[in-house]
Amino acid sequence: MFSIGELSKRTKVKIPTIRYYEGMGLLAAPERTTGNQRRYDAAGLERLSFIKHARDLGFSIDAISALIELQDHPDRSCQAATAIAAGQLLDVRAKIKRLRTLEKELVRMSKGCDGDGVSQDCYVLASLADHDLCAHEH
Amino acid sequence: MFSIGELSKRTKVKIPTIRYYEGMGLLAAPERTTGNQRRYDAAGLERLSFIKHARDLGFSIDAISALIELQDHPDRSCQAATAIAAGQLLDVRAKIKRLRTLEKELVRMSKGCDGDGVSQDCYVLASLADHDLCAHEH
DNA sequence: ATACGATCTCTAGTGGCTAGAGGTTCAAGA
DNA sequence: TCTTGAACCTCTAGCCACTAGAGATCGTAT
Numbered sequence: 001m002f003s004i005g006e007l008s009k010r011t012k013v014k015i016p017t018i019r020y021y022e023g024m025g026l027l028a029a030p031e032r033t034t035g036n037q038r039r040y041d042a043a044g045l046e047r048l049s050f051i052k053h054a055r056d057l058g059f060s061i062d063a064i065s066a067l068i069e070l071q072d073h074p075d076r077s078c079q080a081a082t083a084i085a086a087g088q089l090l091d092v093r094a095k096i097k098r099l100r101t102l103e104k105e106l107v108r109m110s111k112g113c114d115g116d117g118v119s120q121d122c123y124v125l126a127s128l129a130d131h132d133l134c135a136h137e138h
Numbered sequence: 139m140f141s142i143g144e145l146s147k148r149t150k151v152k153i154p155t156i157r158y159y160e161g162m163g164l165l166a167a168p169e170r171t172t173g174n175q176r177r178y179d180a181a182g183l184e185r186l187s188f189i190k191h192a193r194d195l196g197f198s199i200d201a202i203s204a205l206i207e208l209q210d211h212p213d214r215s216c217q218a219a220t221a222i223a224a225g226q227l228l229d230v231r232a233k234i235k236r237l238r239t240l241e242k243e244l245v246r247m248s249k250g251c252d253g254d255g256v257s258q259d260c261y262v263l264a265s266l267a268d269h270d271l272c273a274h275e276h
Numbered sequence: 277a278t279a280c281g282a283t284c285t286c287t288a289g290t291g292g293c294t295a296g297a298g299g300t301t302c303a304a305g306a
Numbered sequence: 307t308c309t310t311g312a313a314c315c316t317c318t319a320g321c322c323a324c325t326a327g328a329g330a331t332c333g334t335a336t
Contacts, residue, residue, distance in 0.1 A: 003314075017293060122219050
């Protein structure tokens with residue numbers, strides 16, 4: 001049995017965030033001391049670790065709720081979990097794609113400008129003002 | 139002189155967003171009709187296009203404010219604008235790096251799981267539960 | 277004159293936390 | 307046993323960049 005501070009240290013999840021997860025129903029409300037303080041056990045630690053890990057991988061709270069549902073009902077098929085992970089992968093890939101386009105554009109923008117001169121001639125500002133100067137759609 | 143709806147159509151920025159930008163001080167408050175409706179001119183259109191373009195490239199509202207400041211004071215050096223763009227580039231690259239790590243991990247996770255079997259054996263759920271099954275730090 | 281779409285302001289909600297106020301409890305040392 | 311001080315409690319508000327909705331008013335075409 002350990003306190004919320006201890007749980008926070010072990011999982012590297014901040015204390016208000018732990019309480020927030022509890023409020024959201026992601027994390028079961030733990031036992032309390034007579035003085036109303038939370039006391040966690042190994043199960044709480046495991047679950048929070050799971051949540052932390054999934055958040056680090058970019059899963060939304062909703063997706064994590066769904067995954068936890070699946071965890072708690074081992075009779076259900078693994079397909080659903082795999083589908084959620086696949087969705088997350090698509091999401092991540094779409095974000096990468098978009099960011100790579102932005103990266104290219106920003107590199108192009110910065111190259112055009114040697115950092116001298118005044119703003120009228122600044123390629124960065126000119127590029128932002130006029131989309132036609134862009135090489136890619138974004 | 140055109141309405142906010144017209145401006146919205148031309149820039150593809152939604153009407154509430156335009157008003158939000160005005161409230162934030164990004165976009166100058168335009169003239170009004172006697173009936174209190176906003177009426178924009180070419181300058182407003184240009185500025186909003188600039189903002190839209192910068193937002194599409196991922197610049198924060200703060201960064202855009204700074205860029206607009208520079209635009210409005212052409213006597214200042216272009217270096218500042220270039221620095222902001224460089225910062226944005228670093229940001230974008232950091233995000234890409236992180237997402238690529240996530241992508242690898244998600245691919246690895248999904249591959250371990252053939253979609254059959256029940257949750258106890260689900261590699262997706264197992265991987266999330268146990269960080270040690272991960273190949274990369276994230 | 278009337279209809280009706282466009283606009284107005286204002287408030288509240290989104291996601292995923294984070295910060296702070298103001299009060300209570302726990303645990304270690306004297 | 308008492309005291310101190312860190313840790314904890316709840317509650318509200320704030321962050322970013324919008325988005326949605328209510329309820330009222332305006333503009334324009336017929």
